[in-house]
Amino acid sequence: xxxxxxxxxxxxxxxxxxxxxxxxxxxxxxxxxxxxxxxxxxxxxxxxxxxxxxxxxxxxxxxxxxxxxxxxxxxxxxxxxxxxxxxxxxxxxxxxxxxxxxxxxxxxxxxxxxxxxxxxxxxxxxxxxxxxxxxxxxxxxxxxxxxxxxxxxxxxxxxxxxxxxxxxxxxxxxxxxxxxxxxxxxxxxxxxxxxxxxxxxxxxxxxxxxxxxxxxxxxxxxxxx
Amino acid sequence: xxxxxxxxxxxxxxxxxxxxxxxxxxxxxxxxxxxxxxxxxxxxxxxxxxxxxxxxxxxxxxxxxxxxxxxxxxxxxxxxxxxxxxxxxxxxxxxxxxxxxxxxxxxxxxxxxxxxxxxxxxxxxxxxxxxxxxxxxxxxxxxxxxxxxxxxxxxxxxxxxxxxxxxxxxxxxxxxxxxxxxxxxxxxxxxxxxxxxxxxxxxxxxxxxxxxxxxxxxxxxxxxx
DNA sequence: ACCTGAACACCGTTCAAGT
DNA sequence: ACCTGAACACCGTTCAAGT
Numbered sequence: 349x350x351x352x353x354x355x356x357x358x359x360x361x362x363x364x365x366x367x368x369x370x371x372x373x374x375x376x377x378x379x380x381x382x383x384x385x386x387x388x389x390x391x392x393x394x395x396x397x398x399x400x401x402x403x404x405x406x407x408x409x410x411x412x413x414x415x416x417x418x419x420x421x422x423x424x425x426x427x428x429x430x431x432x433x434x435x436x437x438x439x440x441x442x443x444x445x446x447x448x449x450x451x452x453x454x455x456x457x458x459x460x461x462x463x464x465x466x467x468x469x470x471x472x473x474x475x476x477x478x479x480x481x482x483x484x485x486x487x488x489x490x491x492x493x494x495x496x497x498x499x500x501x502x503x504x505x506x507x508x509x510x511x512x513x514x515x516x517x518x519x520x521x522x523x524x525x526x527x528x529x530x531x532x533x534x535x536x537x538x539x540x541x542x543x544x545x546x547x548x549x550x551x552x553x554x555x556x557x558x559x560x561x562x563x564x565x566x567x568x569x570x571x572x573x
Numbered sequence: 574x575x576x577x578x579x580x581x582x583x584x585x586x587x588x589x590x591x592x593x594x595x596x597x598x599x600x601x602x603x604x605x606x607x608x609x610x611x612x613x614x615x616x617x618x619x620x621x622x623x624x625x626x627x628x629x630x631x632x633x634x635x636x637x638x639x640x641x642x643x644x645x646x647x648x649x650x651x652x653x654x655x656x657x658x659x660x661x662x663x664x665x666x667x668x669x670x671x672x673x674x675x676x677x678x679x680x681x682x683x684x685x686x687x688x689x690x691x692x693x694x695x696x697x698x699x700x701x702x703x704x705x706x707x708x709x710x711x712x713x714x715x716x717x718x719x720x721x722x723x724x725x726x727x728x729x730x731x732x733x734x735x736x737x738x739x740x741x742x743x744x745x746x747x748x749x750x751x752x753x754x755x756x757x758x759x760x761x762x763x764x765x766x767x768x769x770x771x772x773x774x775x776x777x778x779x780x781x782x783x784x785x786x787x788x789x790x791x792x793x794x795x796x797x798x
Numbered sequence: 799a800c801c802t803g804a805a806c807a808c809c810g811t812t813c814a815a816g817t
Numbered sequence: 818a819c820c821t822g823a824a825c826a827c828c829g830t831t832c833a834a835g836t
Contacts, residue, residue: 802835806830806831806832807830809827812826814821814824815822
């Protein structure tokens with residue numbers, strides 16, 4: 349036997365006793381950010397941690413439970429939303445913080461869209477947003493509907509950004525609509541606006557544009573209902 | 574040998590010569606609608622069609638190409654958008670048609686969010702929406718940004734509806750935020766609005782609410798820019 | 799051109815067994 | 818309680834071979 353069967357824990361390899369739910373989740377998130385979400389599986393994560401695949405089932409009941417924990421951990425990295433101040437700024441803080449987080453951790457999008465939105469961090473962010481809307485003066489039903497509308501905006505933009513980055517082909521893409529070889533006779537407006545779509549699509553500016561539209565409509569509702 | 578090695582094509586089993594790209598795609602969509610998107614794989618689809626798995630590679634280069642074709646086929650089922658009339662009604666027609674289609678075929682959501690938005694049907698719908706916005710009087714940049722905002726709304730609502738239906742647990746769910754056993758001290762507003770969230774979340778009414786907000790803001794922009 | 803089974807390199811998870 | 822390898826029932830896809 350020339351090599352020790354169990355290598356000593358070195359950099360990037362964790363001491364055996366140090367394996368915890370937290371360290372597993374942190375490693376999974378780092379792996380997703382580094383190598384993409386598709387590179388993380390129970391088996392590959394276990395290998396990265398230097399343990400057998402089945403070891404992870406000591407800490408999590410299933411892959412879904414592990415991924416839910418990763419999502420919650422990632423969401424906890426978003427800045428704590430302000431509890432007072434003008435309602436509009438508070439909504440912008442929650443939404444902007446989440447959008448920035450999703451740009452930092454694009455792999456998080458998969459975890460958000462694949463499973464029901466639940467967990468303590470989701471509850472914390474929902475609480476902050478609903479409180480801001482109630483303080484603005486909206487009744488319960490309206491506050492709930494506005495909140496869901498804002499969640500749509502966040503989820504939609506997250507998907508959109510992910511799709512754009514997943515497009516690695518050399519085809520000309522205008523706002524994820526491939527316009528290369530698009531017959532101008534059939535789709536004149538798409539072709540005419542290809543540059544505008546390519547320039548405006550995605551990112552914080554596009555996110556703010558849509559958010560501003562919703563907030564403007566809400567301000568109008570409050571002043572003359 | 575007691576059984577003929579190749580069963581005669583019966584109901585639900587296709588004659589061998591009839592295998593085409595179209596029939597494969599239609600079967601895949603029907604299978605997704607019936608058994609859920611996770612039940613469809615190259616192997617299970619081939620079995621449903623009564624052929625070997627590798628046969629499908631004669632018609633499609635890969636699973637992604639097959640799924641893109643399924644998406645395009647499903648989108649072609651949405652009603653043709655009106656080419657004239659008031660811009661707002663045209664936008665409502667495109668958005669409402671797509672939302673209804675996604676409610677009819679929930680499994681379509683996966684195909685929409687997992688891959689870049691491309692293909693002839695996407696181009697057709699994009700063309701109709703952009704044309705309506707240009708006819709309304711918006712400049713190129715604004716029309717493009719409004720279009721993307723509306724796509725966010727559609728994608729976000731699609732994800733949201735899917736998440737709601739995927740929640741098969743018995744836990745109390747309020748707008749996909751599980752409020753069961755949620756400490757009222759920490760999340761007072763969520764608990765207070767749990768009923769409102771459960772009542773308003775999802776469906777055509779919620780979709781229309783958000784769309785109305787955006788359209789109201791756009792009307793205001795057009796009258797006093 | 800159309801269709802095939804065997805094989806490869808993966809999955810998540812169950813199980814029985816070890817410490 | 819923590820960790821394990823073997824095994825099971827899956828994937829998508831390559832390959833060489835058949836018609």
